[in-house]
Amino acid sequence: PLRQRTYLVNGELKTWDGEVQRVLSPVCVRSADGELEQIEIGSYPMHDEAASDAALDAAVNAYDNGRGEWPTMSVAQRIDCIENFTRQMVAQRQRIVQLIMWEIGKSLADSEKEFDRTVEYIKATVEALKELDNSNSRFTVVEGTIGQVRRTPLGVVLCMGPYNYPLNETFATLIPALIMGNTLVFKPPKFGVLLFAPLLEAFRTALPKGVLNTVYGPGAVIVPRMLNSGKVNVLTLIGSSKVADHLKKQPPKAHRLRAILGLDAKNAAIVLPDADIELAVRECLLGALSFNGQRCTALKMLLVHQSIVDKFLQRFVEELDKLKIGMPWEKGVQITPLPELSKISYLTDCIKDAQQKGARVINDGGGTVCGTLFYPAVVYPVREGMKLYREEQFGPVVPVMAFDDIETALEYVITSEHGQQVSIFGTDPDLIGAMVDPLVNQVCRVNLNCQCQRGPDVFPFAGRKDSAEGTLSVTDALRAFSIRSMVAAKQ
Numbered sequence: 407p408l409r410q411r412t413y414l415v416n417g418e419l420k421t422w423d424g425e426v427q428r429v430l431s432p433v434c435v436r437s438a439d440g441e442l443e444q445i446e447i448g449s450y451p452m453h454d455e456a457a458s459d460a461a462l463d464a465a466v467n468a469y470d471n472g473r474g475e476w477p478t479m480s481v482a483q484r485i486d487c488i489e490n491f492t493r494q495m496v497a498q499r500q501r502i503v504q505l506i507m508w509e510i511g512k513s514l515a516d517s518e519k520e521f522d523r524t525v526e527y528i529k530a531t532v533e534a535l536k537e538l539d540n541s542n543s544r545f546t547v548v549e550g551t552i553g554q555v556r557r558t559p560l561g562v563v564l565c566m567g568p569y570n571y572p573l574n575e576t577f578a579t580l581i582p583a584l585i586m587g588n589t590l591v592f593k594p595p596k597f598g599v600l601l602f603a604p605l606l607e608a609f610r611t612a613l614p615k616g617v618l619n620t621v622y623g624p625g626a627v628i629v630p631r632m633l634n635s636g637k638v639n640v641l642t643l644i645g646s647s648k649v650a651d652h653l654k655k656q657p658p659k660a661h662r663l664r665a666i667l668g669l670d671a672k673n674a675a676i677v678l679p680d681a682d683i684e685l686a687v688r689e690c691l692l693g694a695l696s697f698n699g700q701r702c703t704a705l706k707m708l709l710v711h712q713s714i715v716d717k718f719l720q721r722f723v724e725e726l727d728k729l730k731i732g733m734p735w736e737k738g739v740q741i742t743p744l745p746e747l748s749k750i751s752y753l754t755d756c757i758k759d760a761q762q763k764g765a766r767v768i769n770d771g772g773g774t775v776c777g778t779l780f781y782p783a784v785v786y787p788v789r790e791g792m793k794l795y796r797e798e799q800f801g802p803v804v805p806v807m808a809f810d811d812i813e814t815a816l817e818y819v820i821t822s823e824h825g826q827q828v829s830i831f832g833t834d835p836d837l838i839g840a841m842v843d844p845l846v847n848q849v850c851r852v853n854l855n856c857q858c859q860r861g862p863d864v865f866p867f868a869g870r871k872d873s874a875e876g877t878l879s880v881t882d883a884l885r886a887f888s889i890r891s892m893v894a895a896k897q
């Protein structure tokens with residue numbers, strides 16, 4: 407087990423001697439008395455108020471109201487620091503990949519992809535920054551005023567990422583926030599904490615002191631406290647809408663907190679009567695069940711036209727039955743143990759609720775629980791009033807509804823409180839064209855004949871309504887964590 411006691415604050419690796427949190431892997435073993443038990447893989451510090459105050463003060467001092475070494479450093483020098491960090495990170499690939507796999511149960515292949523995608527994301531961020539209007543030598547003259555426009559940092563950022571992409575999505579905000587000259591307090595997600603341990607030394611050596619400071623749990627105590635202090639300028643969280651709403655209420659009224667958020671989603675697929683059923687089945691299956699449906703971009707509702715719903719479901723279940731269920735290190739595995747125990751009872755409740763209201767699980771064994779493994783369930787027909795109709799299940803349960811007229815399917819998306827993405831499957835370009843225009847004004851990405859997804863990472867990643875605040879992508883994130891300021895003079 408990795409007993410992590412080290413944390414980074416004000417440029418020093420400190421050793422925590424207070425309370426710790428045990429880390430249990432989602433992977434279970436059978437104990438001597440026959441019970442399935444999660445394997446203990448380590449522990450991390452449960453920081454107290456004093457430790458979180460120290461981390462925040464270090465970030466505030468390093469920023470020094472914009473006078474600090476980091477916010478005043480040239481872009482080229484900051485890029486050097488991030489590249490130095492990345493080289494050290496790459497040297498730790500093997501260890502970090504293993505930790506992702508053991509901490510959140512992501513398949514080994516997907517854990518490797520997550521690591522590699524993160525390195526690519528950092529490299530692309532550096533390239534995008536070089537392109538951005540950040541050059542101190544660019545002057546513009548307009549109506550007798552000569553202006554030098556600069557992208558400047560926002561201040562102190564509190565950065566929190568999600569457990570489903572603990573490295574990749576955390577770094578999709580952490581790296582752009584850093585490279586734009588902000589200073590940070592970073593709290594790792596609730597699952598996926600230990601994987602950052604191999605990076606602390608890299609952060610320490612690559613960055614000036616106090617630029618990045620780490621704190622661990624208990625988040626419910628220390629995060630509101632930091633926000634309440636009025637010292638945080640930007641909260642960035644990829645996680646749940648409920649947590650974000652709670653946190654945004656924390657700062658004192660007079661304090662303007664900027665929020666850059668990636669939150670809940672209930673992305674739907676609309677399968678039209680003329681859809682290529684094989685294609686739709688393949689994409690919907692991957693879209694709904696990759697990494698056990700634990701992706702904000704997962705398809706969380708399938709709306710299938712009444713005329714093809716039987717055929718679609720038959721093929722969907724046949725393909726689902728071929729998915730390999732097992733341990734994350736097994737080759738080709740697609741369904742793996744869930745890290746969040748409360749999710750298992752939540753999903754079971756959702757299924758029971760749907761069954762009581764007239765739906766059924768249409769695949770054999772769907773919803774069966776074995777330790778932390780949850781066998782994917784296809785629930786049909788889902789109706790308004792069932793939990794699965796609107797709630798984001800974020801797990802391996804696939805709700806399906808049939809619709810008669812396209813207006814009903816559109817209405818489902820348009821009246822949702824979420825607004826991230828939608829997929830449309832069909833072959834009539836005029837009909838699809840007519841659907842795209844209203845939908846793209848309600849969600850931030852309409853996918854044609856393919857599943858919902860983030861990326862390629864240069865494309866905008868955003869959401870409307872309850873799903874996001876701000877747009878992330880390689881370039882958009884650089885903009886999100888900075889402001890265009892200028893130096894002006896009369897000619």
Ligand code: G3H
Nearest residue numbers: 570701702703859860861
């Ligand atoms: O969990 C939300 C992620 O942004 C999903 O990313 O579509 O690349 O799996 P992905």
